Amino acid sequence: MSWTDERVETLKKMWGEGQSASQIAKELGGVTRNAVIGKVHRLGLSNRTAGAPAAAAAAKPEPKAKPAAPKAEAKPKPATKPTAEPEAEAAPAPEAEEPAAAPAPKPNLPARKQIIPAGQPLPPQPSANEISPEALAKVSEVEKKAKKIGLMELTERTCKWPVGDPATDDFWFCGLPVQQGKPYCEAHVGVAFQPMSARRDRRR
DNA sequence: CCCTGATTCGC
DNA sequence: GCGAATCAGG
Numbered sequence: 528m529s530w531t532d533e534r535v536e537t538l539k540k541m542w543g544e545g546q547s548a549s550q551i552a553k554e555l556g557g558v559t560r561n562a563v564i565g566k567v568h569r570l571g572l573s574n575r576t577a578g579a580p581a582a583a584a585a586a587k588p589e590p591k592a593k594p595a596a597p598k599a600e601a602k603p604k605p606a607t608k609p610t611a612e613p614e615a616e617a618a619p620a621p622e623a624e625e626p627a628a629a630p631a632p633k634p635n636l637p638a639r640k641q642i643i644p645a646g647q648p649l650p651p652q653p654s655a656n657e658i659s660p661e662a663l664a665k666v667s668e669v670e671k672k673a674k675k676i677g678l679m680e681l682t683e684r685t686c687k688w689p690v691g692d693p694a695t696d697d698f699w700f701c702g703l704p705v706q707q708g709k710p711y712c713e714a715h716v717g718v719a720f721q722p723m724s725a726r727r728d729r730r731r
Numbered sequence: 732c733c734c735t736g737a738t739t740c741g742c
Numbered sequence: 743g744c745g746a747a748t749c750a751g752g
């Protein structure tokens with residue numbers, strides 16, 4: 528595969544949209560993410576750094592890409608005010624790829640009232656718990672949308688946090704995507720791995 | 732261990 | 743110019 532005009536265009540477009548190199552590579556096909564990255568660099572449009580928000584695909588009101596019109600139209604800059612001020616930004620971007628960004632409703636957590644709602648089974652009971660109420664809340668919340676998979680469905684990348692009583696009919700595993708490496712999803716990792724506290728070395 | 736981009740260097 | 747290998751950060 529070679530970098531045809533078309534492919535390069537797709538590359539630029541996707542990269543501009545904040546797509547990751549691997550995604551672009553996958554889309555283009557016939558190339559690896561390395562190839563994509565290499566190309567990106569050679570094109571001189573590298574930019575973001577590793578770990579950068581890949582989800583930065585959010586609205587980008589930067590009409591940067593301007594196809595060089597054959598008829599160059601001189602644009603007298605409004606250099607009336609050297610002040611570094613992004614002019615006209617009041618108008619919302621007309622183009623709307625994304626329907627609407629989630630406003631991220633945040634139902635503030637009520638002040639810490641009662642810790643450990645002893646209503647949940649909470650299988651691996653971490654001895655003394657000082658788990659942040661927040662973490663617990665997250666867990667119970669996550670359990671609602673857990674995939675509730677069975678033992679057979681467990682894979683290297685599914686949260687293996689058990690919920691319920693194995694002896695009961697209502698027993699399942701979280702199943703949500705695990706937190707890199709760990710056996711549990713983020714929420715469960717939060718309560719699974721305690722920074723040992725009351726676990727002193729029992730006489731040895 | 733997964734992922735991301737950045738860089739290097741033989742081709 | 744190309745991209746696998748390698749590097750470096752999360």
